[in-house]
Amino acid sequence: MTRARRELVDLESTPYYHCISRCVRRAFLCGEDRLSGRSYDHRKQWILDRLKTLASVFAIDVCAYALMSNHYHVVLYLDRERAAGWSLDEVIDRWYQLFRGQLLVDRYRAGKPLTGAESQAVRKLAETWRARLVDLGWFMRCLNEPIARQANAEDSCKGRFWEGRYTSQALLDEQALLACMSYVDLNPVRAGLAETAEEAGFTSIHERIRALGPNGGPSQAQANANPGGLRGFAGEQAEPASEGIPFPLMDYLALVDWTGRAIRQDNKASVPAHLAPIFDRLAIDPDQWPSQIEHYGQRYRRAVGTLDRMSAFAARLGRRWLWGIAAQNRRPGPQPI
Template identity: 30%
Template sequence: MLGMAKARLLAPWTGVEDRSAIYHVVSRVVGREFLLGRAEKEQFVKYMRLYEAFCGVRVLTYCIMSNHLHILLEVPPASERELSDAALLEKLEGLYSSQHVDLVREQLAVLSRSRTPEGREAYQNLRETYTSRMWDMGLFMKTLKQRFTSWYNKKHGRRGTLWEARYKSVLVENGLAARTMAAYIDLNPVRAGMVKDPKDYRWCGYGEAIAGNTLARNGVLRVISELESDLSNDGWSGARDITRYDWRSVAGRYRLILFDDGVESSGELSGHKRRGFTSEAVEREEKRSGQLSVAEIARCKTRYFIDGAVLGSQQFVEDVVTSLKGSYLPTNRKGSGGRLGGRMKSSNLWSLRKLAENGA
């Protein structure tokens, strides 16, 4: 029928095999306006990581542009074993206020002790209110975009939808196809002429990985390794222990893929020159096996020094976070920011990158 939205293509093994699926998701701003600035991109990444943890999916890489976004998303099979109430509440703490979580905790405690069919049904219904949103690409994207739209409209005093139509998704095969798609996504800011090197764009997976973000590095490891995902009965078993891998070797290999795929084209056939790396730049990367110098890595990490709100030891940052809760920071905020990892581990420096959702 005309006007009806097409059903999304899901992996045919979903619900049948104990196997994850990888999707390339694209969503554009309504009217393709350039509405996403630095603060908006930062906030979107923050929400994306929150819902990634809650929904039990894995962002392999991503790129937030000024009027659209790309996410390479891995969705595991739904867990066959029920999350414990404690595990569910821990997930909720990342998304909801402490008052809301406390209310759910009380309701679960009361209903779990019920011996009546009505009580048991109410208990399961309460849990399914939240667990039904897990291990699902569509619900991950829906809740993420709705949450960001609400934040954006409040910040800018606007109303209505922020996104153009429905997002698009492509099912991607593990291995070569996933690596090629990841490179395509991370090369977006280079193709758009925003940066000359994807490591210098902070709102893409590769840029975050080079800056030391563990989740981003795990995404690169997953794409390069071609191994099936780390799955447990509860979904992901957690981020891979990247200390077991030679990160510099993995990063160098992925960087060579980026430069090989991102070479500029003359446009002899299409008549349109495609931005990218010169043959000389590709040759230089090949000579050094894609290995960045200490100085280059340090420059990527200076984002935390320039854009961070607080910088110091872990204890120092934790003390500041505690003192700011209820004013600049939400009272239910967990954690103390991020450690400046990689080659700077010896400095034991931590950074709090954002004070509040309103960009203060």
Template identity: 35%
Template structure:
């Protein structure tokens, strides 16, 4: 089946969540122990996390979940043109120069933009308008991310050519079930691959970061601002922020959160808007529950019953575990319940999306 044109499913002018996957060329393990070269490139996973933090602080895009493996990585990204619309011209120029700096310090970090650098963007209406669109465009996030990783790795290896396998893959997530299942799928990737036994041991993943922060909050004295529930620290020292401050909060806080785009109160991420109708603790409990069922032979007893969130979504435990285990093969172009996908149309031609028979059968059995 021919791959879809990305503009048919991804529109930077819409608030949209996508599951993004990028693989190294020829599936070489260029982020881990590469059996071909005999070299270990685990440290490059740290590179990617550094770039993710910088991009989350600069782009008008929320980073919801991520995991980095030895030959590919998964991201869940939410484009936020509504947040970009709240930024003035100076903020747009500043953020772009944070992502694509004209000057760097001795360690390669972006230097504070000068007034002349800002003016070159602010005083050019066409350029300014173009950059506004780029800042909420997932394709530009991935283009620059992969470009910077590839250039750095090729320079280190003293080689040239493709580092990543063709283009990245982006799959829109159209409903709450797809968003939740995809996030769990991403955070459990290392467990599914038999690389880690638990979420807290899943290095270079959003799941591990969220566990560490929750554990730190439970151990911190009551009222410690560094472990505030919404992830937006009030501490003056930027280094005192939560370890997951660049990630989107989990909880949408439906009914209590303010209306509108909710631009972030910190410089670590685009917005303070969550993406799931559950608390961070509930999400981590669901991760652990799912991991125990997906990892045969794992020590510990399975909790009786099933998590309340599954009841609220109308998902049986069997359907849920199949969704998480087979998410990548069930949804190759767009993800969601089949009846909701049937109502969707491509952005350019207005055609219906193809829904694999396996996905229709799975949801049909659960009906």
């Protein structure tokens, strides 16, 4: 039975979520239309621009993205603490960047006198907006709906642009986050659209590599900070977690590069010595890793993590089973993802 998206998001379990939206009938509405020969590649830039705009307004960071011709992937971090720290005025200012205001709030912003009941109404409304500005469903709605309207206007047509609702997937631990981000960043490589992650346009890893510059570019610390509006990498000992993605940037880039080569070479690429500590720290089997990334989309649905974490997440959602638990249960030894 279909469940509301809000029932599949539990910030007590994880702030990281992987979302996918597909074009209706999986048509190439953001790429080269095979029937008409018309190119819609420019719509990928629409999505990217909107994604960056929303990340600057919401208390939600973009960790990874891949914009394909008939669908897109995005890995998001929902920062509830940041939203809680906003003042009343900041919440209102952020909301007004995306939506029309309300008369009572307009009066408040203009400094006009309000009764006690009116002031309370403004505060109540702002708290509703605060919750929405860290809500996954509202973020995806604000991303998909304007793109659909813009595309339909360009095509002079009506109807659905996106294939139903977006899908969301909880990333329950560091291994799951690393696997999902690698899977997303390598989408064009797996699809045969690029030889390396560095060559794959409209992906977060392409943007991060460009931010480093031709000779390493800015310092690693500067590149980690927030290149192009993306969530930065904080290193493996990041405390608190809200400081950034809990891996070193250069290790992540090296891992994705090797994984892409291993997938292209049918898992025959040898593991470089400098990647061994990453696999050891996260209890990942390097022999299974390329296959895990290549088949990630078929193995997991609503959540990704160790067997214990997936079982606990299912229980919090009132479920006894999630797609992927059986696969984890059959695997011997540590279940990294």
